[in-house]
Amino acid sequence: MIETDGLVHRYDETAAVDDVSLTIDDGEAVAVVGANGSGKTTLVRHFDALLEPDEGSVRVDGRDVTEEPVYARTRVGMVFQNPRDQFVAGTVGADVAFGPENLGLDRTEIDRRVDEALAAVEMAGRGDERIDRLSGGEQARVAVAGALAMEPDHLVLDEPLVGLDRSTCESVLEHLRSLSASGTGLVVVTHDLRDVVDLVDRVVGMGDGRVVLDAETERALDRLDEAGVRDPRC
Ligand SMILES: Nc1ncnc2c1ncn2[C@@H]1O[C@H](COP(=O)(O)OP(=O)(O)OP(=O)(O)O)[C@@H](O)[C@H]1O
Numbered sequence: 174m175i176e177t178d179g180l181v182h183r184y185d186e187t188a189a190v191d192d193v194s195l196t197i198d199d200g201e202a203v204a205v206v207g208a209n210g211s212g213k214t215t216l217v218r219h220f221d222a223l224l225e226p227d228e229g230s231v232r233v234d235g236r237d238v239t240e241e242p243v244y245a246r247t248r249v250g251m252v253f254q255n256p257r258d259q260f261v262a263g264t265v266g267a268d269v270a271f272g273p274e275n276l277g278l279d280r281t282e283i284d285r286r287v288d289e290a291l292a293a294v295e296m297a298g299r300g301d302e303r304i305d306r307l308s309g310g311e312q313a314r315v316a317v318a319g320a321l322a323m324e325p326d327h328l329v330l331d332e333p334l335v336g337l338d339r340s341t342c343e344s345v346l347e348h349l350r351s352l353s354a355s356g357t358g359l360v361v362v363t364h365d366l367r368d369v370v371d372l373v374d375r376v377v378g379m380g381d382g383r384v385v386l387d388a389e390t391e392r393a394l395d396r397l398d399e400a401g402v403r404d405p406r407c
Contacts, residue, residue, distance in 0.1 A: 174198055175220050175249060175327060175360075179229035182215050182382075189215040191382035192229070199326050202359040204390075206366050206397075207379035213362045216379065217329050220249050220360075234326075247276065250320030254332040256312045265291070265307075265315050266300025272323045290318040293348055310341030317345065327358035334368050346372060366397065 175197040182190040190212045197203055205213045218224045219231045222242035231238045231245075238245035253259050262268040269290050273283045291297050294314035304315060313333065320328055330349075334342045349372055353359050361369050366376065376393035378386030386396055 174232075174234055176232045176235075177216070177219065177229065178232070180216070180219060180226055180231060181228035182212075182219065182224055183227045188227075188382050190219070193382075193384055194229075195377065195384060195387070197327065197358065197360060200356050200358050201375060202353045202373045203361070203375045203377055204366055204369050204373040205360060205362045205377050205379060206364065207385075209364060211379040212382040213364075213379050214254075214331055215382075217251070217331060217360060217362055220327075220329060221246050221251050223251075247323060248326045250323050250325035250328045252316050252320050252328070252330045252333060254335060256316035259316055259319070260304050260312075263303055263305070264300065265296060265302050265304060265318075268304060268315060269300070269318045269322050272319060276323070286322040286324065287318075290322040293321055293352070294318045295344060310337050313337055313341070313345065317348070321352070325357070327360060328352065329360040329362070331362040332364070333361065334363070342368065370394070 177193050177195045180190055180193045181188055193216060205217065207213050215224065219226060220233070220238070222238040222245050225239060233245045233248050236244050260268050261271050266287055269287045270283050273286045287300065291300060294317050296311070296314055296318060304312060307315065333345060337345065346368065349359060353372065361373065363369055370390060373390055376386065376388060376390050377384055386393055388396065
């Protein structure tokens with residue numbers, strides 16, 4: 174479970190996240206939507222203690238993320254908008270293995286996780302390929318595999334579909350659907366709900382750093398204007 178309580182984050186004097194209290198249960202699939210600059214990315218970066226609260230707190234399974242960042246990063250996997258920013262190794266397999274290696278797992282377990290994660294994104298058998306020779310869509314899938322190999326309770330994806338062609342987009346969505354069905358919680362940050370509307374149970378809308386909408390998907394669709402988000406049915 175991820176919980177924020179009165180979370181405030183300021184850049185200089187301006188609050189990018191302003192008094193956000195939110196609970197995301199294990200297994201929930203949530204879209205975080207809102208206009209550009211509404212605070213979505215800043216909010217989710219707090220789930221992994223990548224930023225420090227100016228006020229309030231963030232807990233994962235009841236454990237304060239500022240005090241226990243390693244625990245938070247183990248349970249909450251994060252995939253950023255530009256996957257190039259998060260690769261740490263030159264080849265696909267070495268990159269996906271990096272997280273599990275840092276957990277101190279034995280080689281057999283690491284290999285199992287890498288194989289399963291690559292299979293989940295249709296990259297099985299491509300562990301030896303150089304990441305810089307892959308297409309943007311393939312790199313996006315490797316980034317997802319790296320997060321999956323941690324076997325997190327929640328997977329947070331920040332604009333996972335931006336820049337992907339239609340068929341890669343559909344393949345990533347299909348994998349997210351099957352992950353969700355097998356119990357992994359999803360938090361998908363997007364400025365355009367259309368792509369993920371069938372994937373999520375709940376929509377959290379951000380506006381000027383605040384939660385302006387929090388409802389199950391079907392009901393949220395009628396109130397999207399409040400969050401400045403395009404209606405996927407239009
Ligand atoms: N590193 C930073 N330094 C200063 N201001 C920042 C920084 N990062 C974000 N901001 C500002 O904080 C506000 C919220 O930004 P944030 O990226 O969290 O919003 P967002 O909803 O994710 O936007 P987008 O959809 O454009 O990514 C914006 O006004 C943004 O300009």
